[in-house]
Amino acid sequence: MNDGKGDVWVEAGFKELARAGVEGVRVEVLAKNLGVTKGGFYRRFADRAALLEAMLVHWREGRSASIAEQTSLDGETPRERLKAVIQLYSERLNPEGMAIELAIRQWARSDESAAAAVANVDAARLKHVAELYRATGLEAEEAEAQAFLFYCFIFGQSLLFVERGPRKRSQLVTKSAEKLLD
Numbered sequence: 003m004n005d006g007k008g009d010v011w012v013e014a015g016f017k018e019l020a021r022a023g024v025e026g027v028r029v030e031v032l033a034k035n036l037g038v039t040k041g042g043f044y045r046r047f048a049d050r051a052a053l054l055e056a057m058l059v060h061w062r063e064g065r066s067a068s069i070a071e072q073t074s075l076d077g078e079t080p081r082e083r084l085k086a087v088i089q090l091y092s093e094r095l096n097p098e099g100m101a102i103e104l105a106i107r108q109w110a111r112s113d114e115s116a117a118a119a120v121a122n123v124d125a126a127r128l129k130h131v132a133e134l135y136r137a138t139g140l141e142a143e144e145a146e147a148q149a150f151l152f153y154c155f156i157f158g159q160s161l162l163f164v165e166r167g168p169r170k171r172s173q174l175v176t177k178s179a180e181k182l183l184d
Contacts, residue, residue, distance in 0.1 A: 010036065011043060015057045020101035024109040024116075027054065058119040061106060065123045073130035080137035081183055084152070087131070088179045091156045093172070100160055127153055152182055 014032045029050055033040045047053045072087050110116040128149045135145035135152075155178060164171040 011046060011053060012057050012060050015053055016061075016102055017098075019057070019105045019109075020098050023105050024054070024113070027057075029053075055115060058106075058115055061102070062119040062122050066126045069123075069126050069130050073134055075134075075137075080134040084131070084134050085179065085183055088152075088156065088175075088182065092159055092175045092179070095160065103157075124153075148182070155179075155182060 011032060014036050015027045018026045018028075018031055018035065027050070029040050029043050033043060036042075043053070047056065072090060073083060075083055078086070106116060107120055110120040128146065131152050132142070132145045132149035135148045136142060138145075140148060159175055159178070164174060
C-alpha cells in the first residue's frame, strides 16, 4: 500500500464500510463509486479478502498512531492531556469516524482478523490512557480501571442522544469529564 495505488481503494472501502457494513464492501460497488473498472482493483489486490486485510491494517495502524499522538504530554500535565482527549472526542463529533468504528466492531463479532485489530486498538487506547493516569500518581491497577472508565465514557457519550440540545449535552459532558479528572 505504500505505493499509494491501494489507498484510494482502501478509502473507498471505508466509506462503504461506514455506509453498509463489511457486507457492502464489494469490488463492484467500490469500482462503481470510484468510476473505474474492476481491473484496477485486481491490479492492486489479489481479491476482496486482501482489501479487507489492508483496511484492517490501515485502521489499526492509523488508530494506534493517533492514540499515541493524542496522549503525548508535549509539555502539558497528565490531567491537561486527559482533558484535551475528552474534549477532542466529545466536542468534535465525527459521524463518519464513529460509523467506521462501529462497523469494524460489528465486523469483529464474526471475523477473527477484525477482532484482533479491534483488540489491538483497544489495548493501545487503554495502555496510553492508563499511563496518563499513572503519571497523575495512581497505582497501576487503579490507573487501568480509570482508563477503562475513560473509554467507556468517550464511546458511550458519543452514542447517546441528549434530548435537550447541544448546550445541555455539552454541560453534561463537561460535568461527567470532571469526574474522570478528579
